[in-house]
Amino acid sequence: MTRGSKHSDLSRETSAAAGPGKAGTLLRRFIAKCATDCIWTSLGLGVLYVVALLISARAIGYSRDESFYFDAANRYWGWVKLLFEHRDAALTRNVIDSHFVVNHEHPPLLKTLFGLSHELFYAQHRLFSYPGLSYRFPSMVIAGLGVVVLIQWGSRAVSRTGGLVAGLSFAVLPRVFHHAHLACFDVPVACLCLWSAYLWSRALESGKLRWSLALGLVYGLTLATKHNAWLLPPAFFVHGLCVKGGTFMRSNWLCRLKLLRPALSLLTLGPLVLFALWPWLWFETWERLAAWFHFHMSHEYYNMEFLGFTYWKPPMPLSYAWVMTLATVPLTTLVLFLLGGFYGTRDMLLGFLGRLQSIPGKLASPEAFSDVLLWSLCLLIFYSPWLSSDTPIFGGTKHWFTAYPFVCLFAGRGFESLRAILSRSLPERFREPKNLARITGLFVVAVVMPGLVTVWDMGPWGLSTYMPVVGGASGAATLGLNRTFWGYTTISLASALTTRAPGRVYLHDMTPSAWNMHTQDGAWPKSLYGTMSLTDSDLAVYHHEPHMERVEYQIWAAYGTSTPVAIGSYEGVPVVWLFERNRGNP
Amino acid sequence: MVRPVWLVFVVIALAVGESAAHFVVKNRAPSLQDWQRLKSKVASLYRPGDLVAVAPAWGDPLARQALGDAMMPLAMVARSENDDYPRAIQVDCLGQQRKDLLTWPKIHQERFGPFTLLVQNNPHFEPARYQFIDHIEDKSMTVSVLRSGNEQACAFSESAPMSAGGLGGDPTSPRLQFSCPGGAFHWVGVTIIDDDEYQPRRCIWAPPNPAGPIILKFHQVHLGRKMVGHAGAPWLMVRDGVGPAVSITGATSQGQLGSTRVKDTDGWVRFEWNTQPFENSVADVQLTIVGTPSHDQRFCFTLESR
Numbered sequence: 052m053t054r055g056s057k058h059s060d061l062s063r064e065t066s067a068a069a070g071p072g073k074a075g076t077l078l079r080r081f082i083a084k085c086a087t088d089c090i091w092t093s094l095g096l097g098v099l100y101v102v103a104l105l106i107s108a109r110a111i112g113y114s115r116d117e118s119f120y121f122d123a124a125n126r127y128w129g130w131v132k133l134l135f136e137h138r139d140a141a142l143t144r145n146v147i148d149s150h151f152v153v154n155h156e157h158p159p160l161l162k163t164l165f166g167l168s169h170e171l172f173y174a175q176h177r178l179f180s181y182p183g184l185s186y187r188f189p190s191m192v193i194a195g196l197g198v199v200v201l202i203q204w205g206s207r208a209v210s211r212t213g214g215l216v217a218g219l220s221f222a223v224l225p226r227v228f229h230h231a232h233l234a235c236f237d238v239p240v241a242c243l244c245l246w247s248a249y250l251w252s253r254a255l256e257s258g259k260l261r262w263s264l265a266l267g268l269v270y271g272l273t274l275a276t277k278h279n280a281w282l283l284p285p286a287f288f289v290h291g292l293c294v295k296g297g298t299f300m301r302s303n304w305l306c307r308l309k310l311l312r313p314a315l316s317l318l319t320l321g322p323l324v325l326f327a328l329w330p331w332l333w334f335e336t337w338e339r340l341a342a343w344f345h346f347h348m349s350h351e352y353y354n355m356e357f358l359g360f361t362y363w364k365p366p367m368p369l370s371y372a373w374v375m376t377l378a379t380v381p382l383t384t385l386v387l388f389l390l391g392g393f394y395g396t397r398d399m400l401l402g403f404l405g406r407l408q409s410i411p412g413k414l415a416s417p418e419a420f421s422d423v424l425l426w427s428l429c430l431l432i433f434y435s436p437w438l439s440s441d442t443p444i445f446g447g448t449k450h451w452f453t454a455y456p457f458v459c460l461f462a463g464r465g466f467e468s469l470r471a472i473l474s475r476s477l478p479e480r481f482r483e484p485k486n487l488a489r490i491t492g493l494f495v496v497a498v499v500m501p502g503l504v505t506v507w508d509m510g511p512w513g514l515s516t517y518m519p520v521v522g523g524a525s526g527a528a529t530l531g532l533n534r535t536f537w538g539y540t541t542i543s544l545a546s547a548l549t550t551r552a553p554g555r556v557y558l559h560d561m562t563p564s565a566w567n568m569h570t571q572d573g574a575w576p577k578s579l580y581g582t583m584s585l586t587d588s589d590l591a592v593y594h595h596e597p598h599m600e601r602v603e604y605q606i607w608a609a610y611g612t613s614t615p616v617a618i619g620s621y622e623g624v625p626v627v628w629l630f631e632r633n634r635g636n637p
Numbered sequence: 638m639v640r641p642v643w644l645v646f647v648v649i650a651l652a653v654g655e656s657a658a659h660f661v662v663k664n665r666a667p668s669l670q671d672w673q674r675l676k677s678k679v680a681s682l683y684r685p686g687d688l689v690a691v692a693p694a695w696g697d698p699l700a701r702q703a704l705g706d707a708m709m710p711l712a713m714v715a716r717s718e719n720d721d722y723p724r725a726i727q728v729d730c731l732g733q734q735r736k737d738l739l740t741w742p743k744i745h746q747e748r749f750g751p752f753t754l755l756v757q758n759n760p761h762f763e764p765a766r767y768q769f770i771d772h773i774e775d776k777s778m779t780v781s782v783l784r785s786g787n788e789q790a791c792a793f794s795e796s797a798p799m800s801a802g803g804l805g806g807d808p809t810s811p812r813l814q815f816s817c818p819g820g821a822f823h824w825v826g827v828t829i830i831d832d833d834e835y836q837p838r839r840c841i842w843a844p845p846n847p848a849g850p851i852i853l854k855f856h857q858v859h860l861g862r863k864m865v866g867h868a869g870a871p872w873l874m875v876r877d878g879v880g881p882a883v884s885i886t887g888a889t890s891q892g893q894l895g896s897t898r899v900k901d902t903d904g905w906v907r908f909e910w911n912t913q914p915f916e917n918s919v920a921d922v923q924l925t926i927v928g929t930p931s932h933d934q935r936f937c938f939t940l941e942s943r
Contacts, residue, residue: 091657364877386651387648407820473645498648500655520661525695601835601873602804604831607714613714628702
């Protein structure tokens with residue numbers, strides 16, 4: 052696969068094949084194209100990923116944060132509609148502030164897209180059969196595009212199979228697969244950070260203005276998604292200095308300005324896009340920017356269980372991010388990542404020493420070294436907050452999702468090195484292209500299989516899922532790793548709740564908004580009411596976290612029993628359970 | 638260049654092994670059906686008064702669902718210690734055993750599906766002569782606040798409005814309670830709090846009252862060699878340790894039985910009072926709880942005579 056795409060071929064073929072009764076032919080050609088052309092392979096897999104997310108979404112309950120974003124999405128989209136209908140009124144400060152004060156600690160891009168998607172795909176056209184899915188759809192699309200970009204970048208920098216392994220490894224990371232369903236920002240910002248890094252690489256490598264402009268635009272979208280975007284510029288600038296520093300020093304001013312274009316675009320266009328997309332910043336801009344910064348730099352500490360201890364204030368355990376990565380990312384992917392890091396670093400050093408000839412193919416190109424360096428820097432920058440014991444750990448693994456695309460790119464790099472070793476070691480008859488392709492295909496399937504089987508089985512229990520290296524969910528529970536958070540698993544008790552309708556259900560760790568969305572989705576009868584008052588309730592749902600057990604004890608004391616009537620469990624480990632007033636004995 | 642082809646096979650073996658391991662670990666722990674089948678088996682071993690305990694601890698809700706309140710009553714699930722129980726039935730799975738029962742001699746052991754069932758004798762068994770928590774609702778018991786030298790009674794109600802504070806709030810106030818001056822959490826009754834390891838502790842809620850010392854009077858208490866108690870406050874509410882100590886003092890008309898001070902940061906504290914001089918006597922016991930008036934202090938305790 053050479054650099055550059057062949058997508059124009061498909062459009063020609065598509066035109067030629069168009070006509071009545073040609074749908075099957077078109078589909079066959081599309082599949083054939085996907086099998087042979089990198090851009091179409093990545094697009095095909097991206098679409099497949101979105102379809103997989105859509106199909107599996109219904110079983111996954113709404114988390115606390117999603118419910119806040121549903122409300123914000125409705126408010127933000129309400130403002131957009133007002134803008135089209137009553138522009139002058141919409142642009143007044145009072146109206147803007149009243150709409151965007153909701154959840155103003157996070158920028159608006161995704162929430163606005165959630166609102167747009169709900170309006171288009173549910174309120175106006177019933178593309179989706181239940182409203183919750185329409186809010187979640189934008190995140191899924193961005194996740195699918197993330198897979199596409201990973202495959203593309205991996206293909207450019209490593210090889211087609213390397214790119215494929217990178218994209219697929221990311222897609223089947225169990226925690227990523229879970230979060231990719233949610234109307235939240237964590238997977239979208241990981242994907243947008245990846246796109247920004249890719250565009251930085253292209254802009255720096257090509258020197259072309261259009262890549263720089265695209266970089267500024269996408270970085271602006273990243274900023275408008277979540278604050279993780281703040282971390283990118285330092286990584287980019289160190290990378291730029293290492294890769295183009297020498298050229299910069301030797302160039303005249305005109306060339307220097309050209310070399311600076313990506314950075315200038317990043318620092319000017321990016322913030323401008325953020326400003327344009329976030330009306331909350333249109334008034335008291337500096338104060339509100341400072342408040343945004345302050346909120347995340349001094350975020351309150353929530354409770355999180357780790358190795359049997361509940362942390363709620365600093366010092367947080369420095370091993371948290373590393374142990375949780377080990378416990379939740381397939382070991383195979385991590386080993387490939389380490390191999391990719393080793394071979395990538397080795398080749399980079401050989402490159403600096405002028406021994407490029409000892410490295411095979413495109414891996415010897417200066418661009419490949421540049422990419423390896425950029426991946427390393429992005430990886431370090433996104434894990435760096437967890438080098439401080441002051442960094443909160445409440446978000447589980449999602450707070451370093453931004454590093455995972457780069458972990459997977461290295462895994463693709465590691466895979467490619469192994470594939471090269473394997474192909475050169477095979478007996479002559481296996482080196483024929485057809486046989487080699489089959490062997491490579493099996494190898495790809497093998498290395499993504501641990502993630503795939505986990506994702507296949509985990510269903511709605513994404514945050515309870517642990518890899519076999521810690522003994523799965525039961526091993527993790529025994530070790531004292533967090534079993535669940537965000538109160539999203541009530542849906543697993545839907546049938547137990549339904550059989551007990553009508554009644555008032557005490558919502559522990561779940562927001563009324565999330566409950567209502569499930570009710571709208573038809574998860575349980577409308578005769579079941581969510582209530583925040585335990586003492587007025589007939590049923591009580593308890594989501595397990597050690598520090599929340601006190602709520603379970605309150606339920607026991609209120610209901611006079613410690614016997615749950617139903618339990619939602621994963622791999623035999625109880626995650627969420629239901630109590631019924633005066634129903635102690637099974 | 639060196640071509641470590643073995644690395645390829647190591648990675649393939651790892652990938653296949655990890656995929657296979659997934660299927661092993663996912664079926665390792667007992668299923669809900671396994672737990673349900675356990676009921677009749679444990680019932681055949683169970684004697685009233687037995688302690689039923691589970692290892693690993695995360696299996697506890699599954700055991701509670703399967704065995705119900707009859708074999709795992711609330712008072713046992715939220716106990717303060719094991720010494721009150723002459724025997725234990727330990728339900729183990731995944732090769733785990735409870736640390737607190739490791740030294741108890743086994744009198745019976747058998748496999749039942751994915752479980753190992755152990756019946757164990759308690760070498761430290763000390764039967765309680767009088768458990769104060771069982772008498773909090775006695776008509777003869779009184780609660781009052783000592784205000785300027787006068788005792789002001791806390792009214793007993795059998796139908797007080799219940800309240801529960803949720804994650805950051807106070808524990809559930811029961812219908813049966815003594816309502817004391819100060820409102821809010823100033824009541825005396827039986828509830829369940831979280832200890833410093835977030836474990837349940839069923840106890841007598843008796844927070845120090847801003848109006849003065851709070852006095853609980855129990856009648857006809859059977860005294861033994863010692864009194865054993867536990868005391869503390871809901872851990873999540875006090876774990877940052879901002880309040881001064883609370884003291885609990887026990888006395889009869891014959892003299893003081895003992896006194897203990899507990900600080901917020903102490904967690905769930907075990908204490909013993911030597912009552913040998915009063916052994917085998919029956920007396921009225923007065924418990925006095927004193928805090929610092931300027932602080933909203935929580936306090937819950939258990940006490941029993943042995």
